Amino acid sequence: MSNHQLTNNRIRLKLPGIMAREIPAWNLVKAFAWSSACPVFLAISVLGWLGAGCSPTPAPSESAPLTSTNAPATNSPPPQARSEFRILPGKWARTDGDYILEILRANADGTLEARYFNPRPINVYTARATQEGSTTKIFVELRDEGYPGCTYTLIHHPGIDQLVGTYYQAAIQQNYDVAFQRLK
Numbered sequence: 421m422s423n424h425q426l427t428n429n430r431i432r433l434k435l436p437g438i439m440a441r442e443i444p445a446w447n448l449v450k451a452f453a454w455s456s457a458c459p460v461f462l463a464i465s466v467l468g469w470l471g472a473g474c475s476p477t478p479a480p481s482e483s484a485p486l487t488s489t490n491a492p493a494t495n496s497p498p499p500q501a502r503s504e505f506r507i508l509p510g511k512w513a514r515t516d517g518d519y520i521l522e523i524l525r526a527n528a529d530g531t532l533e534a535r536y537f538n539p540r541p542i543n544v545y546t547a548r549a550t551q552e553g554s555t556t557k558i559f560v561e562l563r564d565e566g567y568p569g570c571t572y573t574l575i576h577h578p579g580i581d582q583l584v585g586t587y588y589q590a591a592i593q594q595n596y597d598v599a600f601q602r603l604k
Contacts, residue, residue: 493530504551506556508576512583512600521560521572521583521600523547534560542567558583566591574600 505526512521524533532547545563549556556576563569567590574585583600 504556505532505549507578507581508532508549508556511603513603515599516599520603525530532558532560536560536562547568572598574598 498537508526509523513519514521518537518539520537520539522535522537524535526549527533530549530551532549534544538544539585542562543552543564545561547558547560549558551557555579558572558574558576560572560574561569562571569590571588571590572585573588574583576583581602585598587596587598588594589596
């Protein structure tokens with residue numbers, strides 16, 4: 421059985437383990453023309469075509485909040501966090517509402533494992549900490565329904581144990597001054 425079919429100037433690819441994908445025939449011709457000069461272009465093109473047909477990531481379940489997981493999964497414990505980041509894990513409540521930022525772990529490279537609630541779980545796309553001199557900065561990006569790339573840019577104030585900074589509400593392109601107090 422053939423793994424491709426040409427109809428109406430479109431090629432239907434059928435690859436084992438991957439759902440069938442239909443692409444314009446001209447794109448495949450262009451890719452093969454470039455492939456003799458640039459094999460990397462061919463690989464990127466094919467991967468892009470195959471990935472373009474995938475369904476979007478499902479919405480997070482309210483029963484199991486998502487955490488940021490940009491680090492590769494391993495069975496070994498993560499390296500010890502920088503001393504500046506060790507103070508960050510804990511539950512932080514925004515002072516102006518029912519918003520909770522929970523930092524589960526701060527890794528040595530600055531990546532944070534974090535969860536966010538409003539009050540339902542909101543997907544944390546990325547969370548990281550950086551150190552600039554004596555200032556510890558935190559960046560958190562939320563990507564979920566109603567949170568299309570909303571971000572927190574915060575500074576930890578150790579004297580008062582608060583995270584203070586701005587919240588960017590991407591849907592309306594508005595910045596807000598915010599503060600988080602650690603929950604005891």
